[in-house]
Amino acid sequence: MQNLTLPHDGAVECYNWKEGARLLVDRARCSGQIAKGAKKNRRFYYDVIMAFDIETTKLSNLNYNPGFDPECLHYFNICFCWQVMIDGAFIFGRKPEEFFEMLDTAAAELEGYIICYIHNIAYEFNNLRDFFMRGVSGPDDIFMKSRSTPLYLRYKNAFEFRCSKLLTGKSLAKIGADIGYEKLTGDFDYSVLRDYETELTPLEMNYCFRDVNILYKFLTAERVNFCAAYKKRVTHISHLPYTVTGYVRIDVKKIFSNTAHGRYILKQTALTMQEYLEICGAMWGGYTHANFRYIGDELKNIWHVDIVSAYPGAFLTPDGFPFALVRSRDPTTENFMLNLNDPERAVIGRITFHDLQLKRGGVPYVPASKSAMDAGAIVENGKVLFTNTCTITACDVDFHLIMGAYEYSKIDVDYYYLGIKKKLPYNIIKLIEKYFAAKTTLKHVPGREIDYAYAKAKLNSVYGMSCTSLLHPTYSIINGTCVETGVDYEPANTIPYQWAIYITAYTRRLIYGMICEMQKNNTFVYSDTDSIFFKYDRAALDAIEAHNERQREYLKGLQKLYFDITPKNPEGETQYLFTLDVEDYDAEKNETTIDTFCAIGAKRYYIGRGAGVYDVTFSGLRATKSKKGVNGYNTQRLIDMFGSLNDAFAAIKNGSVDLPYVEGVDKLSNYNISADFVGELGGRTYRRPCSYTLYPQSIRLSLNHELKAFLGNVERRNEFE
Numbered sequence: 001m002q003n004l005t006l007p008h009d010g011a012v013e014c015y016n017w018k019e020g021a022r023l024l025v026d027r028a029r030c031s032g033q034i035a036k037g038a039k040k041n042r043r044f045y046y047d048v049i050m051a052f053d054i055e056t057t058k059l060s061n062l063n064y065n066p067g068f069d070p071e072c073l074h075y076f077n078i079c080f081c082w083q084v085m086i087d088g089a090f091i092f093g094r095k096p097e098e099f100f101e102m103l104d105t106a107a108a109e110l111e112g113y114i115i116c117y118i119h120n121i122a123y124e125f126n127n128l129r130d131f132f133m134r135g136v137s138g139p140d141d142i143f144m145k146s147r148s149t150p151l152y153l154r155y156k157n158a159f160e161f162r163c164s165k166l167l168t169g170k171s172l173a174k175i176g177a178d179i180g181y182e183k184l185t186g187d188f189d190y191s192v193l194r195d196y197e198t199e200l201t202p203l204e205m206n207y208c209f210r211d212v213n214i215l216y217k218f219l220t221a222e223r224v225n226f227c228a229a230y231k232k233r234v235t236h237i238s239h240l241p242y243t244v245t246g247y248v249r250i251d252v253k254k255i256f257s258n259t260a261h262g263r264y265i266l267k268q269t270a271l272t273m274q275e276y277l278e279i280c281g282a283m284w285g286g287y288t289h290a291n292f293r294y295i296g297d298e299l300k301n302i303w304h305v306d307i308v309s310a311y312p313g314a315f316l317t318p319d320g321f322p323f324a325l326v327r328s329r330d331p332t333t334e335n336f337m338l339n340l341n342d343p344e345r346a347v348i349g350r351i352t353f354h355d356l357q358l359k360r361g362g363v364p365y366v367p368a369s370k371s372a373m374d375a376g377a378i379v380e381n382g383k384v385l386f387t388n389t390c391t392i393t394a395c396d397v398d399f400h401l402i403m404g405a406y407e408y409s410k411i412d413v414d415y416y417y418l419g420i421k422k423k424l425p426y427n428i429i430k431l432i433e434k435y436f437a438a439k440t441t442l443k444h445v446p447g448r449e450i451d452y453a454y455a456k457a458k459l460n461s462v463y464g465m466s467c468t469s470l471l472h473p474t475y476s477i478i479n480g481t482c483v484e485t486g487v488d489y490e491p492a493n494t495i496p497y498q499w500a501i502y503i504t505a506y507t508r509r510l511i512y513g514m515i516c517e518m519q520k521n522n523t524f525v526y527s528d529t530d531s532i533f534f535k536y537d538r539a540a541l542d543a544i545e546a547h548n549e550r551q552r553e554y555l556k557g558l559q560k561l562y563f564d565i566t567p568k569n570p571e572g573e574t575q576y577l578f579t580l581d582v583e584d585y586d587a588e589k590n591e592t593t594i595d596t597f598c599a600i601g602a603k604r605y606y607i608g609r610g611a612g613v614y615d616v617t618f619s620g621l622r623a624t625k626s627k628k629g630v631n632g633y634n635t636q637r638l639i640d641m642f643g644s645l646n647d648a649f650a651a652i653k654n655g656s657v658d659l660p661y662v663e664g665v666d667k668l669s670n671y672n673i674s675a676d677f678v679g680e681l682g683g684r685t686y687r688r689p690c691s692y693t694l695y696p697q698s699i700r701l702s703l704n705h706e707l708k709a710f711l712g713n714v715e716r717r718n719e720f721e
Contacts (some may be wrong), residue, residue, distance in 0.1 A: 006206040008184065009213070017098040020084065020091035021105035024050075024114065027087045033112050034236050040074055044112030045160075045238035049223070051215035052116050052161070054079045054096070054124055055208060057194045058668065059679030061693075071695040075668070076677040076688050077127050077640045080194040085212035086114075092208065094196035100131045107135075107158035114159050115237055117215055119172045121163035122149040126672055132161075138209060147484065148672050151242055155612050162242060164215055169244040169457055171455035176214045178453060179221065184210050191663055195681045247454065248461040252494045255427040261448045265425065268324050269496035273489045275325065276470050279348045279417060281393030282501045283467060284370055286529025287508045287515075289363070290381055290599040293721070294525050295711060298608075298646045298655045301536050302525060302597040305544055307510065309439075310530035311463035313578030314506040315424055316565070318554060322346035322419030323497045331413045339418055340396055347396040348501065349416025355409040357386045358720055363519050365398075365512060366390065368706070378716060379706040381601055385720055386455040397505035400500060401512055424499070428462075429562060432577075435459035437567040440575045466492070467500035510547070514580070517543040526599040531583070533597055533605075541582075548579040600653045601704045606635075606645055614645050621659075621699060622667070634659065652701045661696035669697040 002014045004526055056077040064074050082099045084091040093099055118124045126148055135155035136142050143151045145166075153161045168175060176183040184207045194200075200208075219237065222701075227235040230250060241247055256262030271279070307313065325348070328335065339345045358364050364383035370392055373379075377387035384390060391414070394402070428555055438455035442448045472524040473488045511527055518524035523537035534540060553574055555566055566574050584593045584607075596608030603619040610627060616624035616635045623633040631639065637659060638648040651657050670693065677688030710717060 002579050004205060004209075005202065006204050006209060007203050009209060012209060015089060015091045015101040017091065017093045018105075020093075021102045023089055023091065024086060024102070024106040025109045027089070028106075028110055028112070028114055031087075034234060034238055041137070046110075046112050046114050047236045047238070048087055048114050049117075049216055049219045049237055050080070050084065050114055051119075051212040051219070052084050052099075052124065053119065053128065053208070053211045053215075054082045055188070055194075056080065056127060056266055057190070057192075057681075059193070059681055060506075062678045062680065063676055067556055071697065072669070072671045072673060072693055073675055073677075074695045076679065076691075076693050077678070078195065078681070078686050079127060080196050081200065081208060083208045083212050084116075088216065090209055090212070091560075092205075096128055096131055100128075100135070103135070103155060103159055107156040110158040113154070113157075116159055116161050117164040118161055119163070119175075119211075119215060120165045121153075121161060125150055125153065125161075126670075135159075139476070146473075149474065153326070154183070159455060162217070166243045167240065167246075168218075172211065172214060172454070174453075174716060175218050176210075179214070179218050181210075181214055181217055183214060186572070193681055195683060195684065244457050245461045245465055247456050248465060249494055251431055251458075252462070256432065256494065261425075262427075262531070263527075265323065266492070266496075268692070269322075269498065270491045270711060271325070271470070271497060274471075275417070276489070276491075276497065278327075278350070278415060279393070279498065279501065280323070280469075281350070281370065282348050282395050282398070283497075284367060284394070284398070284504055284508070286504065287365075287511045288528050288602045289383060289515075290526045290601050290605070291524050292707065292711065292717070293522065295707070296598065296600050296650060297598050298598045299525060299535065300596055301592060302533050302594045303536055303541075303582045303585075303592050304531060304533050304594060305514070306583045307507065307530040308575060308579050308581050309459060309577050310507045311503050312436060312459050314503045315462070315499075316429060316555070316558065316577060317502075317506050318423070319343075319502075319506065319713070320346075320421030320423050321502050322348075323422055323496075325417040325419045325468065326497060328416050328418055331415050332380075333411055333413055336413045336416055338409075339416075340399055345396070346419040346421050346498075347399070347416055348419075348498070350391065350393045350414040351399070351416075352389055352391040352412040352414065353387075353402070353406070353408045353409070354389055355407075356384065356390045357407050358384075359405060359407060360720060361519070362405050362720075363515050363524065365401050366392065370394075378710065380720075381704055381707040381708040385710070395501050395505050397502065397509055398409065401509060405516075419498070426562065428495075429558075429565070432459070432462060433563065433565040435462070436565070436575075436577060440567040440569050443569055443571055462495070463500065463503055466495035466497060466503065468492075468497075470497060470517070510578070512541060514540065514547070525597065526605055528603075533594075533599075536592075544580045544582075548576070551579045552576050552678040566602075576716070596646075598649055600649050601707050604652075604703075606649065608645075612639075614639075616645070618701060621701065633665065653703050654700035658698055659699040659701065661698050669695055671695070 001019060004012045005012050006012055027048050031047040033044040033046055056079050058075045058077055061073055078097045081094050095404055132153055141154040145151045149358055173183040188204055188207055223237050224235055227239055232239050239473050256266050340347050364385055366384040368382055368384050372391040373387040374389050378385040409563055435455055435458045439459050442452035442455055470490055470492060472488045472490055473484050474484045474488055476483055478558045514532055515524045515527055518534045518537055518540045521539060523535040523540060526533040559565055566576055568574050586593050591701045595610040599605035603617055606616045608614055613626045613629055614625050614631055614635050621634055624635045625632050639645050642648040642651060673693050679686050
């Protein structure tokens with residue numbers, strides 16, 4: 001054992017890997033065990049909290065041939081140190097072989113599993129894949145969430161590796177901030193090449209220690225909080241779910257799987273694979289769009305409204321949701337329209353519109369990504385303006401909006417499903433209210449940051465569970481590489497998939513309806529899934545307030561039937577789900593606090609906050625948001641390159657802008673790839689121990705090519721003005 005003095009954490013006892021093997025066994029035996037799993041496959045877990053992390057450096061690949069090989073073969077990673085925290089004891093090592101030898105030694109004496117958490121397990125797994133896979137004895141020992149990310153991995157029948165990022169949905173820095181134990185940042189210069197003999201400074205050692213200690217402190221608290229919240233008779237680390245959605249899944253299963261009425265609803269709403277495949281195309285995303293009339297213009301006096309908890313709020317809509325769905329045996333146009341115009345009917349189908357054209361001066365609604373169109377279609381910013389034929393799968397909410405916004409000559413019906421719309425079960429509404437109340441009352445409350453974060457994550461997960469695909473790829477590890485081997489179909493066992501289709505549709509209807517109000521005065525500028533930016537428009541603000549008043553009265557009416565669903569925030573203000581809240585607003589001055597706004601397409605815009613500070617959203621570009629009055633790195637880089645952010649956006653609009661990779665600042669792109677990697681460092685030769693490679697990649701910022709073509713065709717553009 002070595003005594004360390006760390007700059008931020010003081011005196012620390014540090015064990016090497018040989019001492020660590022005995023430590024793992026002793027801590028496990030002192031903790032006790034708990035049975036887990038089915039009788040047929042019963043596993044035992046020790047109540048031990050263990051966290052693992054690695055640090056890596058990148059080497060140049062000596063087998064790389066410039067001009068012939070792709071850039072993804074240029075670099076690869078080696079692990080130069082690793083660290084473990086187990087029940088408050090710190091174990092540190094330099095070679096990855098030593099970590100796995102420590103596990104092997106301990107595994108020989110363990111009679112159950114120690115759960116070991118890794119933050120962002122994909123990184124450690126793919127950097128040490130060959131080491132991990134030698135401890136996997138069969139397909140049940142690893143469950144792949146994707147080609148690069150295991151949900152769990154069991155090693156030598158003694159260790160189960162899980163991902164704390166999947167458990168929390170947060171970065172390690174955010175977890176540290178939530179528990180009041182900050183992650184150290186900027187203390188490692190990753191551009192310096194290190195191997196396992198490179199001496200680390202006390203500050204770098206402190207960095208390694210704190211990364212695993214953050215997880216240990218968080219998991220220690222979360223083990224107690226979870227077991228208390230879910231009334232577990234025994235407080236045990238194995239009770240924690242694998243993902244953040246697991247918290248909600250427990251609550252939802254109490255409503256459905258664990259009650260007779262709930263099981264009846266699941267049976268009634270179950271979809272066959274054919275039914276799912278035929279309606280899943282009706283699952284659209286949020287309505288994201290930029291008004292082409294203002295593309296590239298830097299605008300002032302821009303207002304911003306945001307839906308209060310949009311998707312959870314849509315669960316409470318009075319219009320209802322389909323339970324049982326039946327495929328129509330008579331899919332004629334006449335019958336389709338008859339059912340479509342019945343407000344009590346849910347209709348989901350695949351329809352072809354002929355000679356579909358947006359009405360002059362209107363706002364397009366049909367997403368090109370969800371449509372099958374002819375070659376002559378005109379698409380603007382991802383939305384269809386004109387096409388001779390447009391085949392699309394949608395629900396009745398979307399069909400009504402399409403038919404109101406477009407002109408067309410006729411429709412052909414391929415197929416459609418029918419259902420009766422009903423309000424959601426009482427217990428689902430109660431669950432949403434519970435999460436919303438927790439989120440509302442805990443926001444900005446000192447010391448309750450973790451509770452607030454979980455309440456918010458749970459509220460959003462209710463929708464997330466419903467929209468999860470029912471087709472699940474299956475993976476196998478072949479020669480150390482993860483390969484997709486097939487697809488499994490699993491009917492929803494939590495929240496019916498068809499409800500999610502209507503959740504997004506009702507949200508789009510609210511956003512699009514408000515946009516149409518604004519378009520009457522040509523004040524609509526930009527919209528995202530649950531928010532709208534617009535020029536000052538008194539009529540639009542009146543329409544927003546009218547919606548809010550209707551929603552408030554509706555929620556108050558629900559309270560008489562159910563329970564209080566209008567909680568107060570810490571400032572004493574009543575909050576109402578699915579209302580439109582004016583953001584970036586100074587109530588005393590009755591004016592917007594947005595200094596400037598400019599959009600050049602979907603997910604391509606900036607908000608000026610005054611004093612040269614901007615929040616930028618640009619698809620594929622990270623490090624753009626301002627923080628504490630300082631621009632994000634890439635935002636400042638654009639300003640430095642062009643003199644102003646508006647000039648930078650003008651250059652992107654008129655052509656494209658390349659941001660070259662900057663060594664030591666930008667993140668390297670990564671790939672899982674099979675190739676022969678060899679590098680040298682400190683007189684030693686290293687071969688690739690995994691299939692994880694890193695390579696620098698410049699970023700090209702450009703206008704959406706369809707939007708660029710549309711803006712350049714003045715004659716066609718004038719047809720839609």
